[in-house]
Amino acid sequence: MSIIQFPKDMKWGVATASYQIEGAVKEHGRGESIWDTFSKTPGKVVNGDNGDVACDSYHRYQEDIAIMKDLGVDYYRFSVAWPRIFPNGTGEINQEGLNYYHNLVDTLLENGIEPMCTLYHWDLPQALQDKGGWDNRETIEAFVAYAEVMFKQFEGKIKNWITFNEPWCVSFLSNFIGAHAPGFQNLELAMNVAHHLMIAHGKTVIKFRELNTTGQIGYAPNVEWNEPYSNKQEDIDACKRANAWFIEWFFEPVFKGTYPQFMVEWFEKKGARLNIQDGDMEIINQPIDFLGINYYTGSVGRFAEGEGLFDQEKVDKGYQKTDIGWNIYPEGFYNVLCYIKEQYGDVPIYITENGSCYNDEPVNGEVKDEGRLNYLKQHLISLERSMQSGVNIKGYLTWSLLDNFEWAEGYTMRFGIVHVNYRTLERTKKDSFYWYKQTISNNFFEI
């Protein structure tokens, strides 16, 4: 029996997002988001599911906070629905929308739980999409104005701010692959969306500092790890490109003020060019207080001419998979964290999302989600290993507190440590909840 021990100042938490849990999409003046539109577009979401009700956390947040209090978390990472604050994206502020988040934050603080607030977790006001969305530079200014309202409203109450969740998903998954809202399939569009997101991030960090806002600010890229199948240079280069799509493309502008040239040239070969204007890179290159990292999976990859965007194919190594079909690859978690430290130094890191999809249902009031429990253990072992290797990990927040609307997969894929019955909205703590609760309390676990 051995023990995996975490440092005494380790922070533990859970994460959710507005469109995935809140519901109440027409309540108290909320405006439409691109996910309201996308989820109601036939064929975009499994079973035609949408976030109209979701987990109804808009009305049940006190119950959810009581569950978190029982869990013993330090942090609750949630996101604000921009369309609740600015129903049209800009212009008139919706006080009822602000009131909801004040009630949420006040209740968290009353229960000794620190809020970690994500300003953008994909629910762009539809009114802004109607004017080009993130492809339109005006959306950058609209976002900074929205962020400024939030900084001023929650000064001293929210001290942990994340500008953007998973800019890769917002740009490439949503505008090149087309699997998420708004669902375009244009590489150059996706690159310009990504660039505008990063400018909005930089301008928001500048605003945060100008206002002397109490607390810390960062962003939360999602990363994968592609391990070369062999030591052949073509396999190494192919995996470098695949990794850089998530890492260098979204890290270099922030940490170095440039885009990775080898990727710029690769995209140019594909006929896609960046539209960088004077001053853009200086704006993006703002020092941040922490880096959020979202990690789920990885794979072994090798060169395959003409395969995908990067002449790279995934190699099936027989890894076990979760119920959503993603490899269980804890070594990739260790590898990517060590790579980030090697490339970007000692930036404080919070794991802002790590979790797994297992669709176990309650039996006699219990949910025996052994797969999720094993995934958690394996990835926390990798996390502790990375800390022993000098990675500056400050905290770990698992995705997710609740089963919820998993985007294009709808309600068919469950990531929660708490089961949600979508008919009755009843919450049931899973075995993984009780294991995570014990791990948080002990700050260690046995294997």
Ligand SMILES: N=NNCCOCCOc1ccc(-c2cn(C[C@@H]3NC[C@@H](O)[C@H]3O)nn2)cc1
């Ligand atoms: N890698 N190449 N893919 C090429 C082929 O893409 C097809 C689909 O791709 C993807 C890639 C990544 C994801 C994804 C989902 N989550 C989970 C959410 N994270 C934020 C939070 O809201 C969670 O719900 N994280 N990542 C989905 C689909």
